[in-house]
Amino acid sequence: MRAADDADFREFARVRSLALRRTAYLLCGDWHLAEDLVQVTLIKLYRAWPKITRRGPVDNYARQVLLRCWLDEQRRPWRRRERRDGVVPDRPASVAETGISGPLLRALAEVPPKQRAAVVLRYCADLPAAQVAQVLRCSEGTVRSQAARGLERLRGVLEHSAERSA
Structure with a gap:
């Protein structure tokens, strides 16, 4: 790679890695896995x-690669066998880092992957439906329906948790 390309990549990684990490965390709900996903994406x-x-701007392509890395990670059989209860994280997730409350993050984890991706990209990353469709490689109608189903699922999970705590 030429020195100019290398410098461009370093600048892109410096500027966009935090946003990619936040998006990855919203997708997977685990800071360590989010960092791994961003690292694989950058590689x-x-x-x-x-x-x-x-080809032009890189942001959509970077989100697409991140999403594909996360979906690939979801398909790995050892992830399904791994027990995640009882493990204390190195540091608690701060609401300031994600901008999303703890109950909403837990509810987001219960949304199916494709719906979660549509909700995260559309509402958390604040992308228009056309860009989300590019990232997900689907039509805008599919993005709207997946996002609507994901939001419906989120509401159901949040209502159920509110009923349990009341």
Whole structure:
């Protein structure tokens, strides 16, 4: 890779890595996994950087790669066997880091992956439906329906948790 391309990539990674990490956390609900996903995403972007930058803006492509990395991680069988209860994180997730409350994050974890991706990209990353459709490689109608179903599921989970605590 040329020195100019390398410098461009380093600047992109410096500027966008926190936003990618936040999006990854909202998708997976685990800061450590989110950091791993961002690292894998950046490695994949670095490998194809000169070709990617010739096509235009990189942000949508980066989100698409991040989403694909997360979906691939979801398909790994050892993730389903791993027990996650009783493990204390290194540091608690701060609402300031994600901008989303703890109950909403827990409810988001119960939304199916494709719906969660649509909700996170559409409402948390504040992307228009057209850009979300590009990232998810589907039509805008599919984005709208997946987001609507995801929001419906979120409401149901939040209502159920509110009933339990009352």
